[in-house]
Amino acid sequence: MKTALITGATSGIGQAAAIKMANNFRLILCGRRQPRLDEIKNKLSKQTEVVTLNFDVRDKKAVFEQINSLPENFKKIDVLINNAGNAHGLAPFQDADLEDLEAMIFGNTMGVIYVTKAVLPLMIPQGNGHIVNISSIAGKEVYPNGTTYCASKFAVEALSKGMRLDLLPLGIKVTNIAPGMVETEFSMVRFKGDKLKSDNTYTGFKPLKAKDIAESIYFAVMQPERVQLADITILPKAQGSATTVLRE
Numbered sequence: 161m162k163t164a165l166i167t168g169a170t171s172g173i174g175q176a177a178a179i180k181m182a183n184n185f186r187l188i189l190c191g192r193r194q195p196r197l198d199e200i201k202n203k204l205s206k207q208t209e210v211v212t213l214n215f216d217v218r219d220k221k222a223v224f225e226q227i228n229s230l231p232e233n234f235k236k237i238d239v240l241i242n243n244a245g246n247a248h249g250l251a252p253f254q255d256a257d258l259e260d261l262e263a264m265i266f267g268n269t270m271g272v273i274y275v276t277k278a279v280l281p282l283m284i285p286q287g288n289g290h291i292v293n294i295s296s297i298a299g300k301e302v303y304p305n306g307t308t309y310c311a312s313k314f315a316v317e318a319l320s321k322g323m324r325l326d327l328l329p330l331g332i333k334v335t336n337i338a339p340g341m342v343e344t345e346f347s348m349v350r351f352k353g354d355k356l357k358s359d360n361t362y363t364g365f366k367p368l369k370a371k372d373i374a375e376s377i378y379f380a381v382m383q384p385e386r387v388q389l390a391d392i393t394i395l396p397k398a399q400g401s402a403t404t405v406l407r408e
């Protein structure tokens with residue numbers, strides 16, 4: 161059975177991907193909230209072998225230490241899902257909190273770089289593998305007040321394209337998935353726990369559910385070896401662009 165490492169497996173898209181992929185993969189599930197990691201491990205261990213790793217993707221040392229500490233029987237990784245990430249704040253660039261901007265660039269962009277660099281030595285020897293990077297509609301379009309979140313996801317888009325080129329001779333496929341609005345813990349994090357602002361993000365239309373994105377992740381990784389899905393953009397039916405949403 162193949163082994164998949166999923167970052168951000170404690171909620172939202174990453175957790176839904178873990179649940180979906182437990183059918184066909186041994187799982188390495190990563191996040192910072194240990195009780196959540198324990199909970200999902202307990203649940204999915206009935207279906208497959210699961211190990212958890214607790215690290216902040218912004219912490220280069222922790223990323224490498226944790227991934228290198230995997231038990232020997234988990235040291236061949238076939239699939240990497242770079243999903244961990246969040247938006248922090250929604251404000252004009254000139255007013256945005258610098259620490260929020262750092263959290264997005266270091267988490268959403270450097271996190272993908274650190275985790276991928278740590279995983280590749282465990283993937284390359286097999287002569288094949290698959291990396292799925294979770295970007296966003298914010299990686300395709302820049303919208304007001306989202307400048308640095310968008311920059312962090314534009315970088316993910318470039319990383320996906322560049323990795324696809326550089327990893328080609330190594331037999332490693334790269335899929336970029338760019339969701340529109342998905343109702344997860346994302347807006348609670350973006351608005352720092354302000355439930356009203358978070359709820360308002362999703363009122364008046366049907367947003368995507370985390371499991372909708374998990375279906376596409378699973379579809380991408382279950383393709384025949386010869387097939388490389390390069391880029392998938394997934395929007396709610398009511399969303400036409402990053403900022404165009406048809407609300408009732």
Ligand code: NDP
Nearest residue numbers: 168170171172173191192193216217245296342344345346
């Ligand atoms: P959630 O807030 O529900 O989940 C985010 C996940 O990322 C959590 O498991 C969290 O785990 C983990 N995470 C966040 N920051 C870090 C960090 N610094 N180190 C380690 N883990 C981290 O949001 P989503 O499921 O919606 O987001 C998943 C991905 O999808 C993100 O990359 C996001 O940008 C992207 N996305 C989301 C969209 C949406 O509308 N929801 C749309 C497009 C893309 P923990 O807190 O335990 O560390």
Ligand code: 8X3
Nearest residue numbers: 296297298340341402
């Ligand atoms: C999350 C979707 O539109 O809030 O990446 O940026 S959006």
